[in-house]
Amino acid sequence: MKALLVFVILASAPLAVAQGTAVILDLEGAIGVATAEFIITGIEEAEERDAALVIIRMDTPGGLVNSMRDIVSAILGSEVPVVTYVSPAGARADSAGTYILLASHVAAMAPTTHLGAATPVSLGGDDVGGNGDSGSGPKSDPGTEPDETKEPAPSGSAMERKVMNDSIAYIRGLAEAHGRNADWAEKAVTEAATLTANEALEMNVIDVIANNNAELLNKINGRELKVNNQAITLNTEALLIEKIEPDWRIRFLSTIASPEILMILIMIGVYGLWFEGTNPGAIVPGVVGVIALLLAAYALQVLPVNYAGLALIVVGIALIVAESFVPSFGALGVGGIAAFIFGGIMMFDSGIPGFGISISFLVGFALISGVFLLWMVSYLVKLRRRGAVTGVETIVGGTGIAMESFAGEGRVWLEGAPWSAFSKVPIDKDQQVTVTAVDGLTLEVEPAHAADAVHAEHQT
Numbered sequence: 382m383k384a385l386l387v388f389v390i391l392a393s394a395p396l397a398v399a400q401g402t403a404v405i406l407d408l409e410g411a412i413g414v415a416t417a418e419f420i421i422t423g424i425e426e427a428e429e430r431d432a433a434l435v436i437i438r439m440d441t442p443g444g445l446v447n448s449m450r451d452i453v454s455a456i457l458g459s460e461v462p463v464v465t466y467v468s469p470a471g472a473r474a475d476s477a478g479t480y481i482l483l484a485s486h487v488a489a490m491a492p493t494t495h496l497g498a499a500t501p502v503s504l505g506g507d508d509v510g511g512n513g514d515s516g517s518g519p520k521s522d523p524g525t526e527p528d529e530t531k532e533p534a535p536s537g538s539a540m541e542r543k544v545m546n547d548s549i550a551y552i553r554g555l556a557e558a559h560g561r562n563a564d565w566a567e568k569a570v571t572e573a574a575t576l577t578a579n580e581a582l583e584m585n586v587i588d589v590i591a592n593n594n595a596e597l598l599n600k601i602n603g604r605e606l607k608v609n610n611q612a613i614t615l616n617t618e619a620l621l622i623e624k625i626e627p628d629w630r631i632r633f634l635s636t637i638a639s640p641e642i643l644m645i646l647i648m649i650g651v652y653g654l655w656f657e658g659t660n661p662g663a664i665v666p667g668v669v670g671v672i673a674l675l676l677a678a679y680a681l682q683v684l685p686v687n688y689a690g691l692a693l694i695v696v697g698i699a700l701i702v703a704e705s706f707v708p709s710f711g712a713l714g715v716g717g718i719a720a721f722i723f724g725g726i727m728m729f730d731s732g733i734p735g736f737g738i739s740i741s742f743l744v745g746f747a748l749i750s751g752v753f754l755l756w757m758v759s760y761l762v763k764l765r766r767r768g769a770v771t772g773v774e775t776i777v778g779g780t781g782i783a784m785e786s787f788a789g790e791g792r793v794w795l796e797g798a799p800w801s802a803f804s805k806v807p808i809d810k811d812q813q814v815t816v817t818a819v820d821g822l823t824l825e826v827e828p829a830h831a832a833d834a835v836h837a838e839h840q841t
């Protein structure tokens with residue numbers, strides 16, 4: 382009977398997480414598709430290694446809502462406790478980062494860090510943003526009650542209300558799941574409220590403030606959590622910390638999913654295919670152009686892009702090309718460069734932190750690309766106007782030397798080779814002859830002085 386009682390007590394007590402390894406995943410910069418894949422695969426790898434803990438060390442201005450939701454789903458479904466740690470000092474968990482922090486089993490921050498500003502800035506679309514600045518938007522004061530005398534803000538369109546209400550319900554659910562301050566979480570969405578680490582701890586938005594990884598593990602040791610609806614007690618003493626780095630594929634995808642790289646890929650693709658079209662058989666430019674455009678197509682799928690801006694970029698390129706074929710004293714070229722710049726601004730004007738484009742880069746790139754494209758088009762047009770440099774067209778009008786005396790059929794020396802020739806008038810050996818026509822492999826010739834006389838007569 383006593384043994385049965387001991388078994389019942391042990392069965393009802395929280396399970397202790399065995400000592401082992403704490404896996405660290407760095408989430409830095411904007412949250413995108415590649416970032417989400419890295420975090421999700423990192424959590425899966427931690428489960429395969431039977432790790433005791435996953436620490437997501439975060440410093441982000443926000444990012445894409447779909448990628449953020451994928452990360453949150455991976456955290457909620459993880460069999461390993463997940464600690465999100467906003468670190469180092471000066472780091473932030475803005476916008477989409479706030480959702481991830483509240484979804485974690487343990488929410489921790491380093492001193493002088495902050496979180497919040499989780500308002501969905503692209504209310505008509507799919508992207509949760511924020512401008513990534515801790516002072517942006519109305520900032521809530523943790524020590525004061527909201528002013529009920531103020532008039533409510535306009536409700537906006539039905540779609541705006543739908544997106545806003547969905548974001549509020551989502552972030553409140555994440556906060557309530559771990560017993561955190563859901564009311565402040567709602568303010569982070571509706572008022573773009575932000576908090577420092579100390580304020581967040583006082584208001585029960587986070588669980589721990591720690592200066593470093595060792596202090597973090599020490600402070601969460603013995604904490605009781607629910608992981609997949611199962612109560613556990615963290616045992617973080619003497620855990621071996623192991624950092625998982627993104628592999629080459631994740632780094633490659635992260636590099637491609639950049640506005641600047643996307644612009645470069647588009648231009649390389651256009652240059653390559655255009656050069657291949659004007660010079661059939663070059664092969665290499667065409668292959669490079671196709672690969673660049675396919676990579677750009679992938680980036681267009683994972684970046685928040687305004688396709689009206691993309692259309693302006695295409696129009697700009699067309700105008701620059703047209704300048705070389707239809708001289709307009711620079712009007713088409715300048716218009717093309719302007720369309721390119723405005724298109725780039727519109728293309729990435731999403732308001733989503735981490736996915737904007739530098740204006741200085743855009744202007745410089747547009748000018749360099751425009752000058753290069755104008756030069757290349759002008760050069761190819763000059764080559765076309767110069768005429769053929771090989772083939773039958775270059776033989777007619779050429780001057781050769783008669784290898785023998787003949788009237789009718791004979792042989793002449795032209796361009797370093799002997800040719801069969803035909804002349805209606807007598808030709809002396811070593812006499813200069815001019816080619817007037819080509820019939821298969823036989824040249825029709827006449828004395829050079831006769832051709833010169835005919836040419837002079839036409840000029841007079």
